[in-house]
Amino acid sequence: MAEHSVAEIIGEPISLLLKAKSYHLAGSGREDADVRMLGTGRPFYIQFNDCKEAPPLDEDLDKIQNSINSTSSLVNVKKLQTVSDSDIDIIKSSSSEKNKTYSCLLWVSQELSQDSIERIKEYSKKELKIQQKTPVRVLHNRSPLTREKTIYSMSLEHIKKNFYVLQLTTEAGTYIKEFVHGDLGRTVPNFSSLTNTDSQILELDVLDVDLNFPPNKKN
Template identity: 30%
Template structure:
């Protein structure tokens, strides 16, 4: 496609400013702003038309069409007795003439937030977008970019120069949306995601929502981390979950701490130590880290310690039978204690290794290495036959789990 001929076709029917004309050919060239490209196209077209006119070729109508949006062409026409008035751009109506003026408003809106990177969004009048689509479709333009893209880039560049910070479309801390409809500026603070691990030392702390019997939640214990960054709320994403009466020991459970709408994106990442929960040093993360962590938790290997009380004395011969559970695929229906899930749902999880120590005639200490997602309490008790095979079924005894700890999460 010859850009000059295509530009001549477009300008015969539509007056376009430098930016809107140049944007139709944005993919033809690199490192040139649309206004520069449009101005260059008009200048070259002006030279060709003036050449034709002076050599006896009737280019008057094309010169008039170009003159509506090109001052040198208007001056040339005036010198030949043809007066022309400047026309408004058909697409933007002059909206792009000083779009950078919004940069100062954006900078002011961001001044109370301690951030590293930003992104600009925009709301453009619908009729402007419709007129742009009309021209693109009518002339089969395949080399252009959208007016929103240009607006966002130009304002973003100006804001970056004012604040000495880079725009970042992939992972911005904040997003400022400029409305070219009513002139308003709205700022959205993206969540701050921090990677770490937590150790839970207490048997009265629930991981997520408050539950009967729990005195606190892990999220409540971690509230000082939230206050470091000035956000209104903290959400904990973890690789699996433990019941409130289960300790999480060893090197801790992988987790992502999400701070909602932080006022600061840089702060103390040293972790946290309390009597209830220990949080490891933190590092910045992404939403993809959360997805990968959640997906991995379904298959990762975990090590548990359980203390169980039997309804009868257990012999050494009984304990020897438990070796048969190593390598077993355990089929579990949803435990009766869990009301929020389908009670008929089944899951299959592998038990890799089991070691048992007899603490007393009726007290056993079990170390169970298994696939993530195994309901370990029910694997020990059998849950009334809803989990098979189980430790209780193999022993031929009724078992109650007195203590349960997570010792390692892969």
Template identity: 25%
Template sequence: MLDAARALLATGPLCDHCLGRPFAERSFGLGNDERGHGLRVAVALADDDDFQQGAGGDCWVCEGVFERLDEFAERAADVVEDYEFSTYQVGTRVPPLSEENDRLLREDAELATDVGEPLRKELNREVGKRVGRVTGTDVDFERPHVQFLLDVDADSVEATVNSAHVYGRYRKLERDIPQTEWPCSDCRGSGRQGSEPCDTCDGSGYLYPESVEQLTAPVVEDVMEGVDSTFHGAGREDVDALMLGTGRPFVIEVDEPRRRAVDAERLEADINAFAEGNVEVEGLRLCEHTMVERVKELNATKRYRASVEFGGDVTADDLADAVADLDGATIEQYTPNRVDHRRASKTRTRVAHEVTSELEDARHATVEVHGAGGLYIKELISGDEGRTEPSLAGLLGVEATVTALDVLAVEGGEEPFEREEFFLADGRDGADGEDDEE
């Protein structure tokens, strides 16, 4: 080691960081500057020479960047002084010349070019430690609240504020409200056709004036002081369907939030007041970003209640027999006519886990279905001109039409949506709308 240290010192003026960095894998618990200082002392003692301090700002390898560690940390803290955050990560863009010097240092000393650790990695760590001390936050190498980028050559410190997420369940209590914004297709959301207001949307830019997204996400975005927000739902119900019962899981993602420590219970109350009875939410909790994928991808089952009108008279026995045939049946559904314009044309196989019914009169019944995710309920009833087999209409031999559809429950098929590892520790403290199958 002393021979290697002598060879490194012979290359030119070095700071303690750059002298110690080729030995980063030795003596756990020391910083590279401590290693460099120790080697400098050891060489002076072994050679009985006068001790020479590290070159500091005159280092030919890093050109004095390690003299500025505290400055960079302070600048990083200043960039995010208006943001709440508790985790961070620091990345560094090192000048190509400095990286080349770091390689040449080892070559000139006849060391392997990959020995120790790279200059970039040490800068990340040393600035990162200081950022943590200045801001009172913790480093997170997976999904930090804030990611800092130190560009040495440009002499800049930038910050990317990662999004925050709120999980909950919503109930939609009025019909003709889509889940997400539904821009007008005729004016492409502009609200105008030439110089005149769009006739289709009356100049609003939307086919429907409200959506679940518009009644919830803006409130969360406002409370968290974000710049934008995105609504993620566990599938969606038809625009003319209600979402009742236990509600549908959702996550609202807020971009660049200035506030993260929000009171989830108060946020619930704010949303419910804003929605004025059209939509209501419950069970709001701050959650990890991974909850977005879980909400969108977890295999879920759904319970529906459908009001059905028949094209001919149906007896209680006939309805009971037809429902018994559907109960537990495997259903083959070719892409329905109503979504054929935007879904791949293919046959999908889904299970109707449980089907029950109650005949109201010879032409009307209430049918409840507990089905696998992706089961088209309206087509299960109507048959969709033979595209769904078996169907209630096909088994009865009469037309059957869903006149009203309510979703009663959306639950995980094999496990619940609400697993604790997806929620933050502070928990409670702290565009279309057509498919009933998704």
């Protein structure tokens, strides 16, 4: 486990309380290490194995949650609670069903023309179907497939000169970086082809994962 991992920051204090032999954190979806999870946060659960103590009370979890949020600059937790097997199934069964909203800071090779801006605006309220081949950067450990993915909406904000913020809501499993730069033509259409530019993504944040988890048992 990596130093200062999310699993360690959240799981370790609970593991000590339960006197668990081991634990495993499973999150809804995954991103590259340089992608921030903002907005409502990433749904997750932690499974604790071979526990010697009974499940923690709500007040115990409240104390742990408050401690994590007050001492860690890396992780913030909310709605920490015990869940059932059926609750966990929500995450396990949603891998291809949920939508995700992203914010991307872009650099483009030239300021966008009005035609290019209008072309992106067309997709503010309508879907865009794209074809994505397995990205070059992950071909060494993924099957070489072509997948159809859906961009449900896009909006664009001009920051200055050649810098823009693109916000988009997509189908789960969409490769956002490749949608922006095109991945040598392996994602079509892509933002670069739609705007007739060479576009690169500088920062990528997840703003929302559309998944009703955990159950609304506490605030």
